[in-house]
Amino acid sequence: MSAALRIENVSVSFGGVSALDEVSADFPQGKIIGIIGPNGAGKTTLLNVICQMSPPDKGEVFLGERRLTGMKPNQVAALGLRRTFQASQLFAGMTVLENMMTGLHLMSTTGLFGAVFRTRRMRDEEAEMRRRAMEALDYVGFAHFAHRPGNALSFGQQRIVEIARTLIYEPKVVLLDEPAVGLSVNRVAELDALLRRIRDERGVTLVMIEHVIRLVMEVSDHIVVLSSGRKIAEGDPSAVRNDPTVVEAYLGHQAHA
Amino acid sequence: MRALLGKKAFLVLLFGTLLLLPFGANKYYVFAANLVMLYIILALGLNLLIGFAGQLAFANAAMYGIGAYGTGLLMKHFALPYWLSAPAGVVIAMAAGTLLALPALRLSGIYLALTTLAFAQFTFWVMTHWTSVTFGAGGFVPPPIDFAPLPINQEQGIYYLSWVAALLLYIVAKNAMESPIGRAFVAIRDRDVAAQSLGVDLFRYKALAFAMSGFYAGVAGALYCGMLGFVGPESFDLLQMVMHKGAVVLGGMGSVLGAVIGGTLLTVILELVKEFKFSIEIAFGGLLMLFVLFQPTGLVVFVKRWLPGWEERLHHAEDDGAERAPVAADGESRPQTQAGD
């Protein structure tokens, strides 16, 4: 089993405070990987380092054989690494369909000239993007929202559209930052089903930060546990659940809170 | 009936009137109509930058001035014909605009506003103080423009050039915004980090937005130089920048049609204010404040609400608040505006 994504000895500190300390991990192809850990453990920072939104002080990130470190986030996206964010990031000034089409931005090859003269190629590409965007909305059961403005949807609906938007350009790896936060119980179940479906039907590697432990334990094939910027455990859900270090990190954290 | 109220009909009526106006109207109205077309061009260009790409820049009047000065000075110092100096002036304005994309990559919001404002003030200072080249605060009169062998004088020639430019630049803006470029601009405006994560190259599209607005302002400047037959710094001061911004806000941020409406109305209002000898600063500042406070989405939103057929592809977020409630009725709260992660 080859690693879809690999991080090696990543360290990050903010003004002398260490957020990640020598973290290494392999993320196997076609699996759902859960990243858990108490608040402030460095989970979001790890995602930011992986997709090159914050530079590591030290360490490397590889997508397959490709070294990502030092690239721009849009270049990483072009290689097939996509992400969602902890706070909703739909484009409010666009319809849901246009949001999805923006996910296909890199499909476009015609530039300003093609746009201004509405060349045949430009119109064909635009029609193809529209078709694929509708198809992707249909896949998550949201086709009827296509022409609504992005900000007219509820939090949970926006989440689903965002996930669909990261998936539309057929990425190799998708990073999800707390996808279940603020969702109703029903929607968490929907999300759970969607994530499995994406893994099984599309073979995408999903790396998910999650606070809702039940969701992580249920859908993850593999779990990485962070605490105070260090990787303290790793393994399949049942192993991690019974790991005394993990239990202690969580209980210790709760005792402080 | 629908077709008569639609935006196509509005555009045909507007541009048709502008085309025929010189045959009936007196000199003053022709001048005012020419000004309308310049402000349409200026509002279109500025709207691409601030309304669509969301870059809070304050250098549009400066780029307008650079276009006018570039054109006029090349004619005056090097005796270049207008058909050479005008494109050169446009290219210089576009280059200056593109240069402003460099700070825009690192700065946003108020910091970008201040940096571009500093650039505008510097440009104004150069126009006023580099007397040996720019002729200083008094301005200068560029040589007359010859449209031979066409049987038209300078006034008519510039008028119809402005007409063609306004129409073409409207189409360019509309087509560009109804393409992946428009989506990239709006994505950067709404959520730049998410835009990047979908493969949008921030630098490339910010540079494009600045270059396009510089191009538009440059074209307007080159035409202004020919229209007025005089170029002086006071035409490109801060008040001028406020007018451009006013035209965009009046018509509607992030709406191509709004820029046409805003540019037209702004000129009409300005001329009326002059007619009644009212203070431009007070009339205009007041109007702008009212709009920013009470109708930040501009007049185009009213038009879209009341008339059929005015829909645009990339609509502004606040357009249809009335239709939202039923969508969100799944037991979850709608998120408040949130800062990025």
Ligand SMILES: Nc1ncnc2c1ncn2[C@@H]1O[C@H](COP(=O)(O)OP(=O)(O)O)[C@@H](O)[C@H]1O
């Ligand atoms: N941009 C930043 N500047 C300063 N400190 C930061 C920044 N981002 C994160 N941190 C700090 O790094 C640590 C890890 O944060 P984060 O990765 O957001 O944790 P998690 O997502 O696991 O809750 C925290 O102590 C946080 O305060």
Ligand SMILES: [Mg+2]
């Ligand atoms: Mg986090």
